[in-house]
Amino acid sequence: MSDHVEQLLDRLLEEHPPATTPHEVFWGAQYDLGLAWVWHPDGFGGLGLPRRVQGLIDRRLLDGGASVENRHINLLGIGMGAGVLAAHGSDAQRRRWLRPMFTTEEMWCQMFSEPGAGSDLAGLATQAVRDGDEWVVNGQKVWTTLAHVAKWGMLVARTDPDAVKHEGLTYFIVDMESPGVDVRPLYQITGEAEFNEVFFTDVRLPDSNRIDAVGAGWRVSLTTLMNERVAIGGNAVPRGSGRIAQAIEVWGRSGLEDPVLRDELLRLWADVEAFRLTSIRANEMTAAGTPGPEGSTGKWAWATHNKAIASFILDVMGLEGTLYPDGYSMSRPPAFEGRSPQHGFLRTRANSIEGGTSEIMLNILGERVLGLPGEPRVDKDLPWKEVPRG
Amino acid sequence: MAETVGFTPTEEMTLIRSTARQFLGDRLSIGVVREQMMSGEGFDRSLWKEMAELGWTGLMIPEEHGGAGYGLAELSVILDEMGRNLTPGPFLASAVLATMAVMEIGSDEQRAELLPALASGDRLASLALYEGPRDWGLDGIATTARPSGGGWVIEGVKRHVLDGHMADTLLVLARVGDDLGLFAVDSDAVEVEQVPVLDLTRRQATVRLNGVHVPAERALGERPVGQGLRRVLAMGSAALAVEQVGGAQRCLELSIEYAKTRYQFGRPIGSFQAVKHRCAEMLVRVEQARSTTQHAVRVTDDPEELAIASPLAASVASEAYVWVAGETIQVHGGIGFTWEHDAHLYLKRAKTSSLLLGDPRFQRDLLGRALGL
Ligand SMILES: Cc1cc2nc3c(=O)[nH]c(=O)nc-3n(C[C@H](O)[C@H](O)[C@H](O)COP(=O)(O)OP(=O)(O)OC[C@H]3O[C@@H](n4cnc5c(N)ncnc54)[C@H](O)[C@@H]3O)c2cc1C
Numbered sequence: 001m002s003d004h005v006e007q008l009l010d011r012l013l014e015e016h017p018p019a020t021t022p023h024e025v026f027w028g029a030q031y032d033l034g035l036a037w038v039w040h041p042d043g044f045g046g047l048g049l050p051r052r053v054q055g056l057i058d059r060r061l062l063d064g065g066a067s068v069e070n071r072h073i074n075l076l077g078i079g080m081g082a083g084v085l086a087a088h089g090s091d092a093q094r095r096r097w098l099r100p101m102f103t104t105e106e107m108w109c110q111m112f113s114e115p116g117a118g119s120d121l122a123g124l125a126t127q128a129v130r131d132g133d134e135w136v137v138n139g140q141k142v143w144t145t146l147a148h149v150a151k152w153g154m155l156v157a158r159t160d161p162d163a164v165k166h167e168g169l170t171y172f173i174v175d176m177e178s179p180g181v182d183v184r185p186l187y188q189i190t191g192e193a194e195f196n197e198v199f200f201t202d203v204r205l206p207d208s209n210r211i212d213a214v215g216a217g218w219r220v221s222l223t224t225l226m227n228e229r230v231a232i233g234g235n236a237v238p239r240g241s242g243r244i245a246q247a248i249e250v251w252g253r254s255g256l257e258d259p260v261l262r263d264e265l266l267r268l269w270a271d272v273e274a275f276r277l278t279s280i281r282a283n284e285m286t287a288a289g290t291p292g293p294e295g296s297t298g299k300w301a302w303a304t305h306n307k308a309i310a311s312f313i314l315d316v317m318g319l320e321g322t323l324y325p326d327g328y329s330m331s332r333p334p335a336f337e338g339r340s341p342q343h344g345f346l347r348t349r350a351n352s353i354e355g356g357t358s359e360i361m362l363n364i365l366g367e368r369v370l371g372l373p374g375e376p377r378v379d380k381d382l383p384w385k386e387v388p389r390g
Numbered sequence: 391m392a393e394t395v396g397f398t399p400t401e402e403m404t405l406i407r408s409t410a411r412q413f414l415g416d417r418l419s420i421g422v423v424r425e426q427m428m429s430g431e432g433f434d435r436s437l438w439k440e441m442a443e444l445g446w447t448g449l450m451i452p453e454e455h456g457g458a459g460y461g462l463a464e465l466s467v468i469l470d471e472m473g474r475n476l477t478p479g480p481f482l483a484s485a486v487l488a489t490m491a492v493m494e495i496g497s498d499e500q501r502a503e504l505l506p507a508l509a510s511g512d513r514l515a516s517l518a519l520y521e522g523p524r525d526w527g528l529d530g531i532a533t534t535a536r537p538s539g540g541g542w543v544i545e546g547v548k549r550h551v552l553d554g555h556m557a558d559t560l561l562v563l564a565r566v567g568d569d570l571g572l573f574a575v576d577s578d579a580v581e582v583e584q585v586p587v588l589d590l591t592r593r594q595a596t597v598r599l600n601g602v603h604v605p606a607e608r609a610l611g612e613r614p615v616g617q618g619l620r621r622v623l624a625m626g627s628a629a630l631a632v633e634q635v636g637g638a639q640r641c642l643e644l645s646i647e648y649a650k651t652r653y654q655f656g657r658p659i660g661s662f663q664a665v666k667h668r669c670a671e672m673l674v675r676v677e678q679a680r681s682t683t684q685h686a687v688r689v690t691d692d693p694e695e696l697a698i699a700s701p702l703a704a705s706v707a708s709e710a711y712v713w714v715a716g717e718t719i720q721v722h723g724g725i726g727f728t729w730e731h732d733a734h735l736y737l738k739r740a741k742t743s744s745l746l747l748g749d750p751r752f753q754r755d756l757l758g759r760a761l762g763l
Contacts, residue, residue, distance in 0.1 A: 240761075248763065251763070262758060262763065263751055263754055263755075265758075265763065266705075266754040266755075266757050266758045266761075266763065267705070267750075267754060269757070269761070269763075270682075270702050270705055270706050270754065270757065271678075271706075273682070273702055274678035274679065274681055274682045274702070274706045275678060277678075277681035277682055277684075277685050278677055278678050278680075278681040280397070280681075281397040281680075281681045281684070284396060284397050284398060285397070285398075297673065297674040297677050297678070300670075300674060301674055301678065359663070359667070361670075362663075362666065362667040362670040362671065363663070363666065363667075363670075365670035365673055365674070366660070366663075366666035366667065366669055366670040367666070369670075369673065370646050370660075370666075370669055370670065370673060371646070371650070372646065372649055372650060372658075372660035372661065372665075372666050372669060373650065373657070373658045373660055373661040374661060375661050375663070376657065376661075
C-alpha cells in the first residue's frame with residue numbers, strides 16, 4: 001500500500017473518529033477521499049489503484065475501529081450496481097448514484113428475474129416502450145431482494161420483442177418510489193420476506209436513467225452478474241472466519257469428541273481454507289495480468305461449502321438443532337442479517353440458487369473455462385416472441 | 391505469516407518448470423514410463439545421472455555441500471511436472487524425503503559426509519520408517535537399536551520402503567529405549583526385497599535388519615529424532631501433494647480432450663451436462679488443491695504455519711486426485727478401463743500416493759491438532 005493511501009487512511013480515521021462519527025458520515029468521507037472503490041477513477045470514490053488494494057484498506061479500517069458493514073448492508077448496490085455504473089454509466093450517472101449508495105442512504109435492488117425467466121435471464125418479458133424522452137415500463141419481476149427498502153432498482157427490460165432474445169434488452173435504473181411500482185413481499189423458507197415481487201404498471205422513467213445503449217442490456221447484465229458472483233463468492237476473508245467459525249464455536253461448546261464428526265469438521269475447514277487460498281491466488285493472478293480459471297470456481301465452491309457447513313452445524317447440535325429460536329416472524333428484514341445456526345441452515349439453501357444456480361455455474365466453467373461444447377439450442381436464432389415459454 | 395505469502399512464481403521457478411517439462415517430455419515420455427514400469431527395477435538408473443546433471447538431486451542441498459541451495463518451492467515445480475508425467479524412480483524417496491531428513495536431522499559432520507553424494511546423484515537413499523500399515527504417526531515402531539561395542543546393533547523389519555531396492559543408504563528409524571533414533575545403514579548390510587506394488591511406477595521394498603552393526607557416527611543427529619522427522623514428513627507431504635496436483639491436472643486435461651472429441655448421439659459427450667459438470671468439478675477441485683499445495687511449499691520456514699498448511703494440502707490434494715483420476719476413467723467409458731489407456735496409471739498413482747505418508751483422515755487429525763480442535 002502506498003504512502004499516499006496510508007496518509008489518506010490516517011486522515012480519514014483522525015478527522016472522523018469511528019467511535020463518535022455516524023456511519024453514514026464516515027462512509028461519505030471515505031468516498032470523498034477515494035477509499036470506497038479504490039480502483040475507480042478520482043472523483044468517483046476511487047484513486048485509480050489496483051482493485052486488490054481495497055482489501056488492504058478495508059483491513060486497516062477494521063483495525064482502526066471503522067465499520068465496513070455498508071458493503072454487506074447495501075450489497076446489491078455496492079457489490080453490483082457500482083460495477084455497472086463504473087463500466088457502463090455516464091459520469092453524470094456515477095456522480096448522481098455512487099456516493100449515496102456507498103453511504104447506504106440510498107439502498108439498491110436488482111430486478112432481473114421474472115416468473116418466466118430465471119436461469120434463462122435473456123428470455124425476460126417485462127417491456128419498456130419509448131415515449132419521447134421517457135420510457136414506459138410494464139411487467140413483473142420476482143425474487144427481488146430488499147426491494148422493500150431500496151430507493152433504486154437495476155432493471156433489465158425488453159425494448160425490442162422482434163429481435164433475438166439477447167439483443168432486444170435495455171438496462172435502466174428505476175426510482176422505486178415512482179408511481180406504478182408495486183412491491184409485495186414473498187415469504188421465504190426462513191419465515192422472512194427478504195425478497196419481493198415487483199409489479200410495473202405504466203411506470204415512467206426518464207431516458208437519462210438508461211445505462212449504455214438501447215439494446216445493450218444483455219452486455220450490461222453480464223457485468224452485473226460477474227460482479228455479483230465476485231461479491232458473493234470471491235471475497236478474501238480472514239482464515240477460519242464466517243460460517244466455519246460458527247461451526248468451530250458450536251463444536252467447541254458441544255464438548256463432543258466424536259472422531260467422525262471431528263473429521264468432518266476438519267474436512268469442511270480444509271475445504272473452505274482451500275477455497276479461501278484459491279480466491280487469494282485468483283486475485284493475485286488477475287492483478288499480475290494472468291487471470292486463470294481459479295476465479296470462476298468461486299461461486300460454485302462457496303455455495304457448496306456453505307450449505308455443507310450449515311448442515312453440519314445442526315448435526316453437531318443434535319436435538320437442539322430441531323429448535324428454531326428465531327421463530328417464524330413473517331417479517332420483512334431491513335437488511336441481510338446473520339442469525340442462529342438453524343436460520344443459517346435454511347438460508348444457505350438459497351446459496352446454490354441466488355446469483356445463478358450451481359448448475360449454471362458448472363455450465364459456465366465447462367463451456368467458458370474448459371471450452372467444452374454447448375448444448376443444442378432451440379431458441380438461438382428465433383425472434384424472442386417465438387421462443388417457447390413455460 | 392499465512393496471508394502474506396504470495397503465489398506468483400519466481401523467475402527461477404518458471405525456468406525450472408520449462409527445463410523439467412522439456413526433459414521429461416524428451417527422455418521420459420509416457421511410452422518410456424510404460425517400458426520402465428514393466429522392468430525389474432522400475433527405473434533406468436542412467437536417467438538418475440541425467441537428472442543429477444540438471445541439478446535436480448541437489449536442488450535443496452546447500453551450496454557448500456554441492457547443491458543449489460533452493461527451497462521446497464523451487465523443488466516442487468519439478469514434482470508438479472513429474473506428477474503430470476507419472477515419472478517413475480526414486481526422486482521422491484531420495485532427492486526429497488531422505489535428503490530432507492539428512493538436512494534436518496544430521497549433524498554438521500554427517501551432512502558434510504552424506505549430502506555431496508546425494509547432490510551429485512552418486513548415492514541414492516530412502517527412509518525406512520514404517521512397519522505396520524498405519525505407522526504414519528511413528529507411534530508403534532518395534533525395530534530396536536541397542537548400543538554395542540561403541541556402535542549400534544539394529545534388529546527389525548521395515549516395510550513400504552520407497553524404492554528401497556535402489557537405495558545405497560537406508561535411513562532406518564529404530565527405538566532406542568523410549569526414544570527414537572535414525573540410523574544411516576548401508577544397504578549391503580541388510581536384506582532388501584522388492585514387493586509387488588499397485589502402482590508400478592513407484593516401487594517399495596521390505597528391509598530386514600537382522601542384528602546389523604552400525605558405527606556410532608551413523609546415528610543421525612541428536613535423539614530423540616521424532617520431532618525433526620515429523621517436520622521432514624510435513625515437508626514431504628507437501629511435496630507429495632504437489633506431485634498429486636500435477637497428476638490430477640493431467641487427468642483433467644485428458645478428460646477435457648476426450649469430452650470434446652468423442653461423439654455419441656450425434657454430439658460431443660462434453661455437451662452432455664453429466665459429463666460437462668463432472669469436468670467442471672474436476673477443475674474446481676484441482677484448482678483448490680493447487681492453491682493449498684502452492685501455499686504449503688512456500689511456508690516451510692514457518693513451523694507453525696507449516697503444521698497447518700502441510701496436512702491441509704495433503705488431505706485436499708489426496709482426495710482431489712483420487713476423485714479426479716477415478717472420474718477420468720468414467721468420462722472415458724470402456725477405453726478408460728483398458729491397460730492401453732493411461733487413466734489407470736493415474737488412478738494407481740493417486741490411490742497409493744494418498745496412503746504413502748498418511749491418509750487424508752490422518753492428515754486431518756494432524757490439522758486438527760495444529761488448530762487446537
Ligand atoms: C434468496 C434469493 C434471492 C434472490 N435475489 C434476487 C434478486 O435480488 N434479483 C433477481 O433478479 N433475482 C434474484 N433471485 C433469483 C435467482 O437469480 C433465480 O432464482 C435463479 O437465477 C434461478 O432461476 P429460477 O428460480 O427461475 O429457476 P430455474 O431457472 O427455473 O431453474 C430451476 C432448476 O433448473 C435448473 N436449470 C435451469 N436451466 C438449466 C440449464 N441450462 N442447465 C442445467 N440446469 C438448469 C436450475 O439449475 C434449477 O435447478 C434470488 C433468488 C433467491 C433464492
